[in-house]
Amino acid sequence: MKAKEFIKGNKMKVLRLFLIPLVALAFVMAGCAKSSGGEDGHDHSLEAKKSGKKEYYTCTMHPQVVSDKPGVCPICNMELVKKTIDDATDNKETNVNDMEAMIAIHGNKLILANVSTAKVEKGSLQKDVNAYSYLDFAEQNRKYISAKFNGRIEKLFVNRTGDYIRKGQPLFEIYSPDIVQAENEYLIALNGGNQPSGLYQGSGNQNRLLSSARKKLELFGVTDAQIKNLEATKDVKLTITYYSPAGGTVIDKKVQEGQYVNEGTVIYDVADMSTLWSISEVYEKDLQAIKTGSRAELSLQAYPGKTFEGKVTFIYPVLNSSSRTIKVRSEFANKGGLLKPQMFGQTLFRSNAGSGLLVPGGAVLFTGKRNIVWVKAQDGMFTSRTVEVGSKFGDKYEILSGLKEGEEVASTGGFLIDSESQLQAGAPAGGQHAGMKMDNNKGQSGQKGNSSGQMDPNMKM
Incomplete structure (x- = not known):
C-alpha cells in the first residue's frame, strides 16, 4: 500500500527514472548503426563524393548484380561488396558494344586471374583432319x-x-x-x-x-x-x-x-591390287579443309608406326544423315603388296591454304553478336577489340580483321578481364545491370525494411 501511494504521489519522478535510460539506450544503438559504415566512424560516402568517386555494391559471384546501397545478392544471398569508381571513368562512354573498353589489371590481379599474353603471329593455315578409314579395291582395276x-x-x-x-x-x-x-x-x-x-x-x-x-x-x-x-x-x-x-x-x-x-x-x-582406295568418313565441319588432290597419310593397325602416302581423288556428293559424315576417297600405291582390302586404319588429311594471322584459341571470346579479343595496350592496360574470326587451325584461330601482326593479346584469363570490364562499365550507368534489378528496400530475409543498418525510429521497444 505504501508503494502504491508513493507512485501516485511521485509520478513524474518515476517516469524520469525509467524513460531517461531507455532514450539513452536508443541513441547509443543508433550511433553504433551509423558507425558501422566505416571503421573510423566518419562518413566515407561523403568523402567519396568530394573526391569525385562513386560508390556501388556488387556480388563477387554474380557481377551483373549491381546496387547503390548495401544488401544481399538475390541469386546467392551473399553480402554485396562495396566498390568505387572515378567520375573521370564515369564521364567516359562505357557502352562496350559500341566502342573499345579499357581496363587496368596490375600485379597480383594478373596472377590471380591467370592472365597470360601471346603475340599475334603470321603462320601457316594448315589444318589436319584425322578420319577413320578402310581399304577397298579400286573399282577401275x-x-x-x-x-x-x-x-x-x-x-x-x-x-x-x-x-x-x-x-x-x-x-x-x-x-x-x-x-x-x-x-x-x-x-x-x-x-x-x-x-x-x-x-x-x-x-x-x-x-x-x-x-x-x-x-x-x-x-x-x-x-x-x-x-x-x-x-x-x-x-x-x-x-x-x-x-x-x-x-x-x-x-x-x-x-x-x-x-x-x-x-x-x-x-x-x-x-589388280597395285593401287587401292581408302574410304574415310569425314565430319561435315572438317570438309572445308579437304580438297581433291590434297595430300593424305594412311596409318594402319597392321603396321604400327608406318605411314603410306597418297592423295584425295574424290569427295562423295551425298552426306550420311545418321552419322553426319561424308565419304572421302583417297588413292594409295600398294608397293610390296602390304595393303590389303578391308584393312582398318586412319587417314590424315593435310591441307595448306596459305598464311594468315593466328591467335591462341583462348584469346577469342564469342559473345554471340560479336567476337572480342583483349589487346594489351600498355603495362597492365587491356583494350577490347572486335575481330572477325576465320577457321580454326589446330588450337589457334585465324583472324581476318581487327588485329595486326605483333600485337599482344590475352591468351588466357580473357573471360575474367571481360567480366571485370562489364562490372566497371555497368556500375555508373545507373547502378543496375540490365535485366537484373534489385529492390534496395529488401533485406536478407526478403522482407521489406531499412537496409542501411539504422534503427527504425518507429520501432516499439
Whole structure:
C-alpha cells in the first residue's frame, strides 16, 4: 500500500527514472548503426563524393548484380561488396558494344586471374583432319571374266582363289557348239573361191562374209593367233582355250571343271591390287579443309608406326544423315603388296591454304553478336577489340580483321578481364545491370525494411 501511494504521489519522478535510460539506450544503438559504415566512424560516402568517386555494391559471384546501397545478392544471398569508381571513368562512354573498353589489371590481379599474353603471329593455315578409314579395291582395276557363249568347262588352268594371273595367260578350256559353228562359217567364207558359181557373186560379197565370220569369232573371245592357226590348219576343234583379258589376283573362282555355263556366267573375279582406295568418313565441319588432290597419310593397325602416302581423288556428293559424315576417297600405291582390302586404319588429311594471322584459341571470346579479343595496350592496360574470326587451325584461330601482326593479346584469363570490364562499365550507368534489378528496400530475409543498418525510429521497444 505504501508503494502504491508513493507512485501516485511521485509520478513524474518515476517516469524520469525509467524513460531517461531507455532514450539513452536508443541513441547509443543508433550511433553504433551509423558507425558501422566505416571503421573510423566518419562518413566515407561523403568523402567519396568530394573526391569525385562513386560508390556501388556488387556480388563477387554474380557481377551483373549491381546496387547503390548495401544488401544481399538475390541469386546467392551473399553480402554485396562495396566498390568505387572515378567520375573521370564515369564521364567516359562505357557502352562496350559500341566502342573499345579499357581496363587496368596490375600485379597480383594478373596472377590471380591467370592472365597470360601471346603475340599475334603470321603462320601457316594448315589444318589436319584425322578420319577413320578402310581399304577397298579400286573399282577401275576390278574385272569379271565371264563366259561369252554357252558351253561346258572341260579344264581350268587357274583353279585356286588368290592365284595371280597375267594378261594373256590361259584360264580354261571350254567345249561349245557355238564356237564350232562359228569356226566352220569362217572356213567356208575363207574358201569362198572354191564354192559353186553364184554363191558369192563376186569378191565383194566374199570379203563381207569373211569379215562378218571373223568378227563373230573375235566377239566370242577367239584371239588373232587362234584365228591364224585355224586358217593354216583348216581344222575345227571341239574345244577352245580361253585367255585372260586382264591381269590381277583371283578374288573369287566361280566354277568347277565339268560345269555347264551360259553366256554371261561369271567364271573369275579378278582385281589388280597395285593401287587401292581408302574410304574415310569425314565430319561435315572438317570438309572445308579437304580438297581433291590434297595430300593424305594412311596409318594402319597392321603396321604400327608406318605411314603410306597418297592423295584425295574424290569427295562423295551425298552426306550420311545418321552419322553426319561424308565419304572421302583417297588413292594409295600398294608397293610390296602390304595393303590389303578391308584393312582398318586412319587417314590424315593435310591441307595448306596459305598464311594468315593466328591467335591462341583462348584469346577469342564469342559473345554471340560479336567476337572480342583483349589487346594489351600498355603495362597492365587491356583494350577490347572486335575481330572477325576465320577457321580454326589446330588450337589457334585465324583472324581476318581487327588485329595486326605483333600485337599482344590475352591468351588466357580473357573471360575474367571481360567480366571485370562489364562490372566497371555497368556500375555508373545507373547502378543496375540490365535485366537484373534489385529492390534496395529488401533485406536478407526478403522482407521489406531499412537496409542501411539504422534503427527504425518507429520501432516499439
